[in-house]
Amino acid sequence: MKNKQSSIDLLTLLLALGITTIGLIFVLSSSYIWAEYKFDDAFYFFKRQFLFASIGVIGMIAVSRIDYQIYKKYATPFFLVSLVLLILVLVPGIGLVRGGARSWIGIGAFSLQPSEFMKLGLIVFLARYMSNYVEDAKTFKKGVIPLLFLILLVFGVIMLQPDFGSGMVIVATGFVMLFICGVPIRYFVYFILTGIAGIVVLIISAPYRLQRITAYLDPWSDPIGSGFQIIQSLYAIAPGGLFGTGLGNSVQKYFYLPEPQTDFIFAIVSEELGFIGSVGTLILFILFFARCSYIILKTDDLFGKYIVVGIMSMLIIQVMINIGVVIGLIPVTGITLPFMSYGGSSLTITLLSIGIVLNISRHMKP
Numbered sequence: 078m079k080n081k082q083s084s085i086d087l088l089t090l091l092l093a094l095g096i097t098t099i100g101l102i103f104v105l106s107s108s109y110i111w112a113e114y115k116f117d118d119a120f121y122f123f124k125r126q127f128l129f130a131s132i133g134v135i136g137m138i139a140v141s142r143i144d145y146q147i148y149k150k151y152a153t154p155f156f157l158v159s160l161v162l163l164i165l166v167l168v169p170g171i172g173l174v175r176g177g178a179r180s181w182i183g184i185g186a187f188s189l190q191p192s193e194f195m196k197l198g199l200i201v202f203l204a205r206y207m208s209n210y211v212e213d214a215k216t217f218k219k220g221v222i223p224l225l226f227l228i229l230l231v232f233g234v235i236m237l238q239p240d241f242g243s244g245m246v247i248v249a250t251g252f253v254m255l256f257i258c259g260v261p262i263r264y265f266v267y268f269i270l271t272g273i274a275g276i277v278v279l280i281i282s283a284p285y286r287l288q289r290i291t292a293y294l295d296p297w298s299d300p301i302g303s304g305f306q307i308i309q310s311l312y313a314i315a316p317g318g319l320f321g322t323g324l325g326n327s328v329q330k331y332f333y334l335p336e337p338q339t340d341f342i343f344a345i346v347s348e349e350l351g352f353i354g355s356v357g358t359l360i361l362f363i364l365f366f367a368r369c370s371y372i373i374l375k376t377d378d379l380f381g382k383y384i385v386v387g388i389m390s391m392l393i394i395q396v397m398i399n400i401g402v403v404i405g406l407i408p409v410t411g412i413t414l415p416f417m418s419y420g421g422s423s424l425t426i427t428l429l430s431i432g433i434v435l436n437i438s439r440h441m442k443p
Contacts, residue, residue: 100417133428140432200387321351
């Protein structure tokens with residue numbers, strides 16, 4: 078029998094709110110020059126992000142009061158609706174094209190990114206299947222094959238946009254959940270080898286991906302083309318030193334680093350707050366993930382445990398990829414930094430996901 082606590086895990090809530098607040102500060106700091114130039118309103122991006130954050134926080138608190146067991150009943154409809162939205166993105170006139178990818182659906186003055194909803198939808202669906210069919214989920218025929226089919230189906234639809242970064246996050250998150258579920262390691266060897274071959278084919282088949290790889294290996298070989306973003310990101314980090322140039326004093330946001338409020342917001346954090354500030358931000362993420370791990374260990378119910386595993390692994394993967402790109406360790410992928418990067422769908426879904434984690438924390442063992 079579950080031991081229901083009277084309150085949510087306060088430390089998890091405070092860490093999520095703290096990182097979100099830092100994100101709001103740096104969305105403003107990194108975007109006001111570009112916002113003033115493009116929209117004649119220095120607070121354009123900040124006001125929108127503040128609205129998204131407000132909706133997300135209110136939603137997070139509301140979701141934290143809803144018993145997470147209800148998602149077992151609605152896991153399949155949620156997944157199917159997310160899949161339909163992903164497909165609708167591909168329809169001309171419905172899907173919006175940005176940065177060469179048709180990944181958004183326009184809704185008035187705002188836009189919706191269905192891949193963000195699918196991340197949560199797939200996590201809940203996998204968690205339900207793994208908890209309902211504990212032994213079957215570990216077998217190749219009844220577990221690995223059907224679950225892998227779903228993961229690759231979602232990946233395939235996302236690649237039609239194409240959005241390689243989101244697709245890889247979904248695949249990696251699914252694989253982590255399969256591993257935690259108890260799927261034998263030998264299967265992952267096959268997955269990895271097949272995946273490497275598939276990634277090579279995807280890179281070769283799309284010139285822009287190949288350009289990103291070559292830019293990653295030697296960004297200065299094409300400094301005003303494919304290597305431009307990485308070089309400008311490194312130029313932002315370098316002058317930060319130990320304590321940074323000071324909040325609001327970034328030079329790279331003056332039209333050097335493209336749209337610094339999105340994928341490269343951590344570069345501005347490093348420039349303005351230096352090594353101390355960037356490491357401090359990373360420590361907050363580490364503490365947040367450590368608290369999520371604590372909730373996992375203290376949760377007996379498999380459905381709740383798998384949901385937190387999925388949400389935590391999804392966010393960890395995104396943080397690692399985003400920061401890896403910013404410091405030049407991996408090629409540019411277009412993955413945002415959770416809680417911090419500008420983007421309504423990403424921030425809202427992230428906070429709603431944490432609301433589910435907070436509700437699960439009510440059921441932890443003492």
